[in-house]
Each structure stands twice: as C-alpha cells, then as structure tokens.
Amino acid sequence: MRLSLPQFSIQARHPDHIAEVIETATTEFLSQCLEPEDLSFPAMPPFGSWVKSVDEESGNQIYGVVYYATTSPIDSVHRARALGLSLAELREQQPQIFAMLKTEFRAAIIGFKPGSGDRASDLTYQHLPPRPPQIHQAVYRCPADEILDFSQQLDFLRTLLEVPGAPADSLMAATIRQIYQLRKADRDWLVQAGRTLSVVLKDDYDRLRVILNQIHP
DSSP states (O other), X not given: OOOOOOOOOOOOOOTTEEEEEEEEOSSXXXXXEOOOSXXXXXXXXXXXXXXXXXXXXXXXXXXXXXXXXXXXXXXXXXXXXXXXXXXXXXXXXXXXXXXXXXXXXXXXXXXXXXXXXXXXXXXXXXXXXXXXXOTTOEEEEOXXXXXXXXXXXXXXXXXXXXXXXXXXXXXXXXXXXXXXXXXXXXHHHHHHHHHHHHHHTTSOHHHHHHHHHTOOO
C-alpha cells in the first residue's frame, strides 16, 4: 500500500521582503533580517534607507528610516572571533557560521498611509501613527515611487533630527542624499529641503552646511 504525502504550496518570498519586526514602540521598530536562501550574510539595509511595515489592526502602512544596524551572534554569550578566511573560504570550510549570526536594524517612524478602509487612504501623513507595526509583521524595502511621493512634503525632516540615540546630522544627510539621487539631482527639491532644514535648525548655518556638504548626486 502506497501512502500519498500531503502537497504543500511554497510561496516565493517577495524580493523586497527583507525582515520581520521583533520589537516595536511608538516611535520606532526593531527588525531582524530574514536569512538568505544561499550561504551569505543577511542583506543589511543601508543607513538612511527607507522601509515599511503594516499595523494590521488599522491597515495603516508605516514608513520608517533605518538609523542603526548590527550583525552579531545569535548566542549572546559567545562573541564572534576572527577566522582569517575570505567569504568564499567561509562558505567552504565554516558554512555553519552563516546560521549562527543575526542582522538587526532600527527604523525611526516618520509617517504613515491610512488603510484602505479610511476615506483619506490616498493621503500620506508625516507624523506618528496611532500604533506602530505589530510584532512579527513583515518589513519591506520602500519602492522608489513611494519615497518620491512621500518626500514631496518635508515635515518628516524635523522628526529625523529628533531621533533619540541617532547620529542626527549624518542620518539627515543620508536620507536627503538618497532622495536627491532618486530625484535625478533635482536642485529645486534640494533647495526646498535646505530651506526647511534652515528653519528647523534655527538658522544654524554651520550645521546646515555640514549636512548639505554630504549630499551628492
């Protein structure tokens, strides 16, 4: 007698699905990157890059900017040690290393888009949502078109300057730099961002100059 095994459908992961929320708070969320399918380290999102998740209860889409990332051993008791091997040599001689490390990142919440049941769902708000994303929610890279749409207004710049524990000036520069590159070096937008920063920084032109000097197409 032959037993038939149950059939399972395996859904491919969305290419922009990079992490999962493991800690959440009103102003930010901590995410752990998903393990890659091959022998490599999880892709660490760049400093100042944009991510999004969802508050399932309301359907709100939550936007955040990455301000801190780290790779460390899953076992917090034992630290990683130098092995003197290249990445290729690690794959061949120590493949278990890749399963022993985790990559995490923190994202500051800068706004949200209401769920589909909200009459104002076409609007995007640049202030904190009623709730952050829940634990175990998927985290995605933000598509370029959503970043461009969000950054038409610049109220979120003040939020970035007030992220506790973040290198605020560098974070601001990295975020503006990414948007500026996506906008194909749109100088009018950059001038508008500079004027907004000047107001937020209370005419601290030395600090403004340092931030703007880090921006290039």
